[in-house]
Amino acid sequence: MEMDMSVYLGAFLDEVDEQLQILDEEVLVLEQDGENQETIQKIFRAAHTLKGSSAAMGMTTMKELTHKVENVFDAIRNQQLKVNTQIINLIFDSIDTIKLFKEAILNGTVDQVDVSQLIEKLEACKNGATAADATPKTDVKQEEKKSTDDEIIFPEVIFDEYQKDMVEKAFELNMNVMAVYVALNSKAMLKSVRAYLINNNLKEIGEILASYPATEVIEDEEKFEGSLVYIVVTESKNHEVLSTLNSISDIKSVHLSEIKPENLESFSKGKKVGIVEQKPPQASPTIPKKDAKLKVQQTVRVDVERLEYLLNLVGELVISQTRLKDVGSRLSEHYPNEPMIEDFHEVDNQLGQIVSELHEGMMKTRMLPIEQLFNRFPRMVRDLAQTAGKEVNFVIEGKETELDRNLIDEIADPIIHLLRNALDHGVETPAEREKKGKSPQGKVVLKAAHKENHIVITISDDGNGIDTEKLKQSAIKKQQITPAEAERMSEKDVLFLIFKSGVSTAAKVTEISGRGVGMDIVRTHIEKLNGLIDIETKQGEGTTFTIKLPLTLAIIRSLLVRLGDKQFAVPLVNVQEIIRLGKHEIKTIQNQEVGIVRDQVLPLIRLHKRFNASEEQINRSKRLLVVIVGLAEKRIGLVIDQTLGNQEIVIKPLGKYMGSPKYIAGATIMGDGKVALILDVASIVLEEGVKDSIPYNQNMATIQNEKLIGITSFYLGDEEYGIEIDKVKDIITVPSISPIINSPYSIIGMSNFRGKLISVMDLRKRLGLPLQPITRKSRIIIVEINNELLGLLVDKVTQVLKVDENKMEEAPNYESIVEQEYIQGMYHFDDRLMILLNINQIIEIDTLLQLNQKLISEQEAVK
């Protein structure tokens, strides 16, 4: 009778996966703490399990390899061998080879995996150990063979010190320790496989401490007699243990013998103990208690396509339900006094709840925790750090965050590239770090979290930050930009150069990175997923990459906007912000309309003509409503008439006949039954965004002799004032301000800003204007003078604008109510006047220094 091993293949591969995961994790722990007995034991057991299962499956090479690994760890746990880097690397190599095996099994190319070298190394490693003193090893004595069929001879049970220790620990934890005596039918086929199954089943209810005879014997079909003893630590009761073994065929008998503190001695001395006879209960209704350690979940494999179909149906249901709600409210309007309508609403609400739960549930079926992916990284980071000669503390947060299974596969590459970058370019070598006064060990944090309906993944390091100057040079060298362009680019624009192919700040190309293609890949992937990426960096302090992705691809949250008389949906994941731009903030450069938003040039796109929508309203209005949308690192502004709110929508294709009209990603059905088109932000940004590099150049040419400076403008009463933006660190809403006694210079108190105490000055008081209470619009502008911070209380902050420094006018003596010395100059705009303040006159640096020192001492006094 041939047994079909392929039936077990799935289980075997799962097992290999599980054990590899344990190995990966535990070896990393071992690297940190080479003496950790528990870890050594875990690794030993994992190797042991792998050996057992690979042997049972007939994978001889793999068995041999895992056997050698097991030997090495046997030596380690018997303290014949000390853990060192060489061993760790060797073990990692072995783990990788086992992974190769796994792949090879799937591809049917097991024979091609060569392990001879590795085995030699492992052998050498082990021999280094046995040359040293040999402590007594786990002894397993086979009883003398007697060939009588009725009498079953069980191998003798002898505990070594470690095992005895474990048993005692188990007693302390009130766990049951049992010796499980199993005898197989003498005529049973493939006894080793049965033994493997028994082993597996026992593992589900507890932990196997030891098995007799030794695994090698069990695996060997020739030597294995068919009688086994397992020492199991479990929370389960006797009958539960028995019932788990019930499902395995060809078992002749099962006996249990409980090991108690009283009879432990006899076990460890190797004496035979009386066997408690216990017949396995037939079809026992008791379900094995789920062990805390190994959760066995019932699962069903379902075709993804079928799930997709169901998800689509749920989508339809969502639409119908929205429509029903709409009908309901129309009915209410129509028949305000009809009591039945109440019932209608009640039913509708309930339906709505069920539908949304159903939707959520369906979505969850496609969701997997990102853990799957993240678990691969500690090992990778460790290897990379070692190659690059760096010390890294790698922190993973939000492992449990769930996302669509398709996304998990797609997002792996970008994360890998970003992690590599963080290690290679971000984190410095221990020596460099110490020189900078940082701890020699760098920190890299990988974090995933849900934010509204999106997944936000951040990768941050506390390394060197990105050198924007270097980036510029590299981009100029690669002729991605001209020097003149580089001159004009804002910090953010320069940072985003990193995504251009070939641009790299790395001085040299290393094995890990530096060729400048990685980031290009990152961008491409994220664009494909309709996601956004953002960079924040601070020279010398580190870099953070933020990736924002839609949770799923079929149902999305969207912003509904109106263009003329038409409605469109913009996927919310692409929406950065919604702003209003005044006429003066809109310029035309080379036929391209651009808006100036916080120091950045934003290409403005009007799609009204394209979509045949009336432009009447936006032509009439003074200020333009602009939705800033982005794809990967690119941003553009869409000019719209009105926003209509957020809504969950189901993307529906337009069909083959319709083809793919420009800038349309699909359609969706709204609550009123009408169809709204979904804007394809990706193609709009890609096509319209291309233009931005052209006007950028032209921009440089035409305004070459202009000197643009950025100004934060704010109001005190009706007068508009400005402060140069490079002095402004932040603008915050008014926090609580605690008063300071005897403070000079109109300082009204101190406040907490990012964990630091800062003084807050009432600018009205300082300039001799009448005082005003703080309102909702009041803001504090944090200015930075020679690295010292000061908060300025103002009535409201309006905008950041760019002005040509050459157009600054002298402050006229008569017009202003503010004293001349505080004024740097004035700017005339079409309809108004702005006074640019000279911040250095408003507070002298010495005074500020004194103030801040006082604050520091006060802060310490509080402590």
Next chain:
Amino acid sequence: MKEFEKDQLLGQYVVFVIDKQLCALSIKEVVEIIRIQPITEVVSDRDYINGVINLRGSIIPVVHLRMRYKLPIVPFNKKSRIIIIRNDDEGIGLIVDEVLMVTHIENEQLEPPLEIFNTIEKDCFKGFAKVNDQLIGILNLQKVLYPEEVKEG
């Protein structure tokens, strides 16, 4: 016209009007006939596609036959209809001025091609028939839907 081609033309037809001209589509090609629905305009390369409608949860493109044949566009009225046909496994709507009737076209009603249908490309017709003294053009759906290919051929 050859006999076998004639035979293929026999059967039940939906007869409708486009700018006073009678046209027909085989009942086998027609899925249903609905009133005018709110149409969401879609600008695409096929400028005769007026837009899309929501037909019980499916998005269906609608072809404005007046646009298709560059006839003057008139506002929809009570008689305006959308004929839903099935093409390449998806529904497509055809906007017509009015649906007149469903009729059976017999052998003896078939007529040779005539020149009077000068506003609609002749290529679009498979044949003609006379019913109650009115001449009906039997449309070739493929050529109605894919004019680009008509020009090529």
